[in-house]
Amino acid sequence: MTMESNNQPRRDFIKKTTLATIGLSSLGALGFSAKSYGNIIGANERLNVAIAGLGRRLGAFYDPIKRKESNVMLHTLCDVMQSQREKAAASFAKHIDYTPQLENSILKVIDNKEIDVLINATPDHWHAPGTWLAVAAGKHVYVEKPCSHNPREGELLVEFKNKYKKVIQMGNQQRSSFHTIEIIKEIHAGAIGKAFRAIAFYSNGRGPVPLQVEQAPPAGLDWDLFQGPAPRRKYTHDTWDYNWHWYGWDYGTAETGNNATHELDVARWALQVEFPKHVHVDAGKYHFLDDGWTMYDTMLATFQFDGDKTILWDGKSRNNYQTYGSDRGTIIYGTEGSVFVNRGLYRHFDRNGKLIKEAKARGEEGSTNLGGGGDNTTDHVVNFFEAIRGKQKQNSTIEEGATSTLLCHLANISYRIGESFACDPRNGHIQNKKGMALWSREYEKGWEPKL
Numbered sequence: 001m002t003m004e005s006n007n008q009p010r011r012d013f014i015k016k017t018t019l020a021t022i023g024l025s026s027l028g029a030l031g032f033s034a035k036s037y038g039n040i041i042g043a044n045e046r047l048n049v050a051i052a053g054l055g056r057r058l059g060a061f062y063d064p065i066k067r068k069e070s071n072v073m074l075h076t077l078c079d080v081m082q083s084q085r086e087k088a089a090a091s092f093a094k095h096i097d098y099t100p101q102l103e104n105s106i107l108k109v110i111d112n113k114e115i116d117v118l119i120n121a122t123p124d125h126w127h128a129p130g131t132w133l134a135v136a137a138g139k140h141v142y143v144e145k146p147c148s149h150n151p152r153e154g155e156l157l158v159e160f161k162n163k164y165k166k167v168i169q170m171g172n173q174q175r176s177s178f179h180t181i182e183i184i185k186e187i188h189a190g191a192i193g194k195a196f197r198a199i200a201f202y203s204n205g206r207g208p209v210p211l212q213v214e215q216a217p218p219a220g221l222d223w224d225l226f227q228g229p230a231p232r233r234k235y236t237h238d239t240w241d242y243n244w245h246w247y248g249w250d251y252g253t254a255e256t257g258n259n260a261t262h263e264l265d266v267a268r269w270a271l272q273v274e275f276p277k278h279v280h281v282d283a284g285k286y287h288f289l290d291d292g293w294t295m296y297d298t299m300l301a302t303f304q305f306d307g308d309k310t311i312l313w314d315g316k317s318r319n320n321y322q323t324y325g326s327d328r329g330t331i332i333y334g335t336e337g338s339v340f341v342n343r344g345l346y347r348h349f350d351r352n353g354k355l356i357k358e359a360k361a362r363g364e365e366g367s368t369n370l371g372g373g374g375d376n377t378t379d380h381v382v383n384f385f386e387a388i389r390g391k392q393k394q395n396s397t398i399e400e401g402a403t404s405t406l407l408c409h410l411a412n413i414s415y416r417i418g419e420s421f422a423c424d425p426r427n428g429h430i431q432n433k434k435g436m437a438l439w440s441r442e443y444e445k446g447w448e449p450k451l
Contacts, residue, residue, distance in 0.1 A: 045389055048114055050076035052106040052130060053121035054088035056242070057144055057171075061119060064381035066095040072385060075115050078103040081240065082220030104222055110134045117388070119381075120144060123244055124258075125251045128153035129229045131168060132160040132449060140388045142381060144171040145261040146253050146405040147398065151428065152440035154402030154409075156449050161398050163451065169384040169394055170401030172265045174343060176380035179359045180266065181395075183339055183346040187270050191348065192334025195271050199312045200263030202255070202328045205320035208291035209243050212236035227251075229447035246293045249416075254295045255317045256408045259328070265396075265404035266330045266341065267311045274403055275428035276303040276311075279421055281414035287318040301411040306425050313411060343376060403428075413438045 049072050051061060065074050077088045077100050085102045092100065103109055106126070109118065110133050118134040120127060120143040128148040131141045147170040148154040161168050174180050187195050217223035217235040226240055227233075230250045244251040245258055252258070268274070283299035301313040314323065324331060329342030337356070340347045348357040362375050386392035406428050413435050414420060421432035430436045443449075 045071055047072045047116045047385060047388065048075040049073065049117045049119060050078060050103075050109045050112070050115045051088075051119040051121060052078040052109055053123070053126070053144070054079040054081075054084040055121070057121045058088055058091065060171075060377045061121075061381065062092070062095045063378045064385070065092075067378075067382075070382060070385055072117070073098075074100045076101045076103050076109055076112070078106055078109045080104060080222040080226045081218075105225060106130055106228075107133070107225075110137045110139065113138075115139060117142070117385075123226075123251050124253050125149045125230045126228050128157055129447065129449065132156060132451075135160045135164045135166045135168065138164070138166070140167040140384075142169050142171065142384050143401075145401070146170075146257040146408055147401045148405055148409070149253060149257075150439065150441045151406055151409045151413075153449075154405055156451065157398050157402055159451055167384065167388050167394065168398040168401075169380070169387070169396060170398060170405070171377070171380065172262060172396050172401055172404065173376040173380040174262060174266055175269070175396035175400070176383050177343065177361060177376045178379075179346055179361050180341055182359065183341055183348065184266075184270055186348070187332060187334070187339060188272065191337065192332065192339060193336030195332050195334045196308060197310045197312070197333040198267035198271055199314060199324070199331045199333075200260060200267045201314040201324050201326075201330075202259045202263060203316045203320050203322050204259075204318070204327065206297070206318045208288040209246050209293050210238050211292040212239070212247055227444065229443050231442055231444050243292070246295065248294050253408060254412055254415075255297070255315050256299060256301070256313065256411050257405070260313050260315055260408050260411070261405055263328060263330050264311065264313060264407045265400070267332070268404055268407070269400075270330070270332045270339070270341075271305070271309050271311065273305040273307070273309050273311070275425050276305050276407070276410065276423050277425040278302075278304040279410045279414050279423060281411050281420070283411075283415045296415055299411065299415065301414070303407055303410070311407070313407075 049065060054077055064070055065072055074092065074096060077085055079085045089102060109115060116139060118139050118141045120130045120141055122130055124146060127143050131143045134141050147157060157168060213236060214234050215237050221240055223235050239247055280302045281299060283296035285293060285296055286298050297317040299313065299315045303311045326342055329340060332339045337350045343361065345358060345360040347355060350356055383392055383395045387394045416438060417434045419432060421430050421435050423430055
């Protein structure tokens with residue numbers, strides 16, 4: 001049941017009693033408090049929200065949910081780990097004056113007809129399947145980056161969105177950053193001439209991770225549900241708590257999927273490009289060689305596009321030397337100047353390197369720190385809520401999110417097969433048999449996508 005049908009009795013009540021035209025003082029005489037009055041007049045557009053995945057991104061959703069103008073109700077907090085649910089409930093209790101339901105299973109959340117919106121902050125392998133199941137059940141979805149675990153899932157998200165006519169928005173929150181929107185518009189208007197190259201980068205000082213040791217799942221963890229659409233395997237120590245990112249390809253998408261999604265999205269946006277025609281990657285594991293990290297920790301990727309445009313990704317997970325003067329960001333080169341932009345500011349330079357203009361963000365947004373939130377995330381989630389109501393245009397559609405995420409997948413595939421390859425610039429499909437074999441994934445039986 002959608003929000004439309006859920007609210008029909010309330011709308012009928014309001015119409016019959018003509019409350020919409022009665023003053024607040026009259027309502028007081030009828031016994032309504034100011035809070036009750038607010039509940040009545042906002043009921044038509046109130047969204048019941050569930051959050052699935054209550055780990056490090058939880059704090060990003062306090063502000064957009066608690067703000068009165070959002071007109072949302074946090075209906076359910078969902079996680080496969082009992083301790084995560086309990087911590088999340090205690091944390092949200094500091095921000096809201098009511099108690100949401102707690103749920104173990106995202107599948108029950110998806111089936112709950114009272115819920116209108118799913119915020120999907122689960123691990124990467126759940127992003128697309130959780131989203132398309134929710135969309136098919138009549139829900140709108142805000143899905144954290146990367147929106148998919150493999151290229152085919154990105155295509156499927158667009159297909160599900162088109163079939164079920166629901167709003168899907170990825171957590172590429174810099175698309176709602178006012179200073180970023182401003183400088184991208186200026187780049188598109190010719191502020192640096194023809195933009196032809198972008199360097200997207202990330203530097204972090206991650207340390208060693210534990211070796212995987214087979215053991216029983218920790219108390220309170222639903223390991224089978226954690227695995228969800230992924231093929232089943234035995235639990236190994238510390239997999240569930242973030243290290244799934246680095247323990248092979250069953251659940252994570254490595255650092256490129258984890259963080260390059262943001263900067264590559266800004267680079268592609270600035271250059272106004274979609275699908276590359278060629279991908280080349282130089283990557284390897286160079287730090288803590290005997291630890292449990294199973295994929296690259298350092299990558300240089302080059303994406304070539306039609307129109308003589310190029311995007312480079314320079315990702316260093318475990319070397320925090322700030323090559324470009326910041327821990328993360330994007331540099332855009334044009335024929336008449338350059339721009340540096342990150343979550344906190346932009347700087348516009350002329351061709352001789354003279355600073356022309358600098359603008360800072362309105363507030364704070366996390367950089368390489370785990371979790372957290374900030375003004376960009378709040379604005380992005382609010383934009384999503386208002387797009388559902390038809391009051392705002394999405395700052396980034398799922399088509400944009402999936403296209404930027406595809407660059408991450410292409411880089412990962414190039415690393416995994418050890419080859420560069422050409423792509424079809426119309427859709428990004430890999431013109432390499434070994435590469436195209438990784439376009440999708442093997443699903444646990446019964447979890448295959450059905451459109």
